Amino acid sequence: MDNKNTEDNNNNNKKQNTILYAILAFLFLYAFTSTKNFMMTNEISYNKFLNMIENNQVESVVISASEIKIVPKEKEEGFSSKKVLYTGNVDDPNLINILNESGVEYRAESIQENYFADFIFSWVIMPIILFSIFRFLAGRIGKRMGAGPMMGLGKSNAKVYKENDIKITFDDVAGQDEAKESLKEIIDYLNNATKYTDIGAKLPKGALLVGPPGTGKTLLAKAVAGEANVPFLSISGSNFVEMFAGMGAAKVRDLFQEAEKNAPCIIFIDEVDSIGKSRDSQLQTNDEREQTLNQLLTQMDGFDSTKAIVVLAATNRPEILDKALLRPGRFDRRVIVDRPDLKGRVDILKVHSKGVKLGDDVDLEEIAKSTPGAVGADLANIVNEGALAAVKNGREFVMQEDLREAVEVIIAGKEKKDRILSPMEKRIVAFHEVGHALVAALLENTDPVHKITIVPRTMGALGYTMQLPEEEKYLVSKEELTNQIMVMLGGRSAEEEVFNLITTGASNDIERATKTARSMVTVYGMTDKFDMVALESVQNRYLDGRAARECSEETSTLIDQEVLNIIRTCHENTRKLLNENRDLLDKISEYLLEKETIFGDEFMEFVYEKYPELKEKKAKKLADKKQKEENTEY
Known part of the structure; x- marks a missing residue:
């Protein structure tokens, strides 16, 4: 299918190139002819024209309302047979008699034919040619920018990932067990839509992923598509913002049309608050953004639920979203993707350290305890910083001290050895x-x-x-x-x-x-x-x-x-x-x-040397904790 589309695109490009070359050749020929005619003409005074008639140097004359074209006789000294002279028409009443007496041929130029041809060329042919060139060049530039014809206005430009393109599954997402549980129903619906439609159930059309930056909302959305093995259309909310009124709404329509072609599929809108901001009565309003939001609301109401299209969106500012966007039938299911707890951080560290060579002394639970409040992106960065530190120290494995140093680098920065305190x-x-x-x-x-x-x-x-x-x-x-x-x-x-x-x-x-x-x-x-x-x-x-x-x-x-x-x-x-x-x-x-x-x-x-009772209290606390864990396991 992709090869066929590529071949069609190549054929269209060849046709467009042929048309462009033909237009350019025509313009070049016209410019060459006009330049040649200009170079083969020369203006002379009216007195010199009369002297030429008197000296029998004029073969013929063409009289128009504004000028007189003069064709000199062949082989006359000082004039070429290919040179055409002209002079202004001064309305001389004796000119016709002078021409008759000298035996010079003369005729009047047809005003109607001359001006009609100029009018057709100037006001019909040239605008068509210029418009064709502009359309062609705009289309080529738009394609280079990843858009369609006319600079891609009205095209959603969403990234389309086919079923085989997404290798991410729920195994690659850790620390978000509750969020994954909430999304499993959507996966089952995409794979077995008839099971729900037969009983009369309707799955929510949209699910809103809410959480702090770096918690893995986009990763979770891709994992849903990977688990369901369906196409994934990804676009950022800021991509809908356009300078021209109505273009954002056109992009929304194009996005849902593309989704219907790939159904069943998932539409993912990242940073949906860019277009979903509440429509309140503020003095500063954005008509283009509101048109885009209205179109999104209409499309979510309008598309056929039996085609198994699920809209996922992510935001870290749910409080500013428009109420109409959150009502039942649109984004009525909210999935919280919050900061992971201790167990979640340990699981995330295990996921990101799969491809990293770890030493025998590595204790990921200790690293997880030292990073309260860290999100998935922070933990991935810590593992990577630890690997870089191991390479810097010439080790083949990442040791616990490398990961500890990575945590300190993230929290407080690198050691500043050149800062010498008094x-x-x-x-x-x-x-x-x-x-x-x-x-x-x-x-x-x-x-x-x-x-x-x-x-x-x-x-x-x-x-x-x-x-x-x-x-x-x-x-x-x-x-x-x-x-x-x-x-x-x-x-x-x-x-x-x-x-x-x-x-x-x-x-x-x-x-x-x-x-x-x-x-x-x-x-x-x-x-x-x-x-x-x-x-x-x-x-x-x-x-x-x-x-x-x-x-x-x-x-x-x-x-x-x-x-x-x-x-x-x-x-x-x-x-x-x-x-x-x-x-x-x-x-x-x-x-x-x-x-x-x-x-x-x-x-x-x-x-402990001064307060031994604190040591005893700590030992008792650890013993109670161990006993509690043993009872829980039992």
Whole structure:
């Protein structure tokens, strides 16, 4: 089938080339003839014309309303037989008598024939020729740009993947078990449509994949097509946006026409919010986008459900979509493709490490624990960075330290070895980081410390403290949030306790602590002053999670006061805690200055030495966890 289409296209191209060459040859011949006639004529004065008649040098004359064409006699000196002369017609009343007396032949030129020919050529033939050339060139340029005739206006230009082109299945998608379960029904419908139609069931025409960037929405859509073994038409929502009114709607029509030819099939529209934005009464409107949206709504209502065409769309901004797009009969099924949990991250790492040579010491669960909140794209990048690090270090296998380094590169950037701190700055950074770690170790319900380093990184960090959660948490208590704020303020508090100074190193800590305290007040209802009143609402939850204020200016002032009280209380308690454990702070900081990097086990040995009960509590906690796992398996 493809060979036949290619042969037809080649034949059409040959025909178009032949037509173009014929047109160009005609224009060249006309231009050559006109140029030749121009070169073979010469203008003379009327006096010289009369002198030529008097000297018997004129053979014939053609008189028109504006000029007189003169044909000289052959072999007359100074004139060529092929040269035609002309002069202006001055309406000389004696000219006819002079010509008669001299025996010169003369005649009048037909005005009707001359002007009719010029009119036909100038206003009929030339416009047709120029339009044909423009159409041909526009078609050729449009094809080079991947479009059809006339620059591809009105063509959807969707990428069409045939059944055998898609090698992706659900085995290539990990960490999204719930999403895959929701889409299995669509796959079964595409493969066994009659089973549903016989009983009278109608599958949803559209499914909306919603989730943060990088979670694998496009990959999941391709996997659906791969599992169903049907054609896959992929297009981005921005491709429908055109400068000319009506072209976006024409592209939508063309897309569904193409889908009907390939049915059963899947239409996938990525970033559907580009055209599906809500049609509200804003002052700034886009008629072209609204026409495109209206056409999409009409097409989803209009196509035959028995042809087994399923429309999948992806977005990370579902809150701005038009309500008509989400009603039953269109995108009425919403599939959440959210950030994976710990088990999901482990499965994703296994998928992306299939073609990578891993060493015997590789523990993917540890890497998954160190990357909470990471999406599939982040984890794939970590595996690739680990492989690059192994090659850089001259190893044939990827070791655990390569993957650990990859995680740190993604979080904080590469080590900046050329940034040399002064001895005083280095001490401040060391005490700052140990301050974070010590507060985390001495408080309950905080994540254990995994690593402390004072090696500068390219993303601006002069050092950092890495904490790894022991398990996934889906609910966080007020006490845990308060402890998190105290850990964030531990660095600045350590600087104040030891050096009695304030530096710029805590800027990011202060920003995160303030954001957490504000969320406690405005979103989570964790203060007595406002009880359980929602003062802010989260918008764009799958992007930046920005909060929008929903209260008066007076209430905002009270919110600021409450946030300040939380921060101040946490700051005072943190300084008190570090003051009581100043000996530990000094001892661990000096050790860190010597080693530059220490891991959690080394750090906790100092803490257990002073507080052995913490070690016993941890051992009991691990034993309870192991017993719980054994009971679950049983």
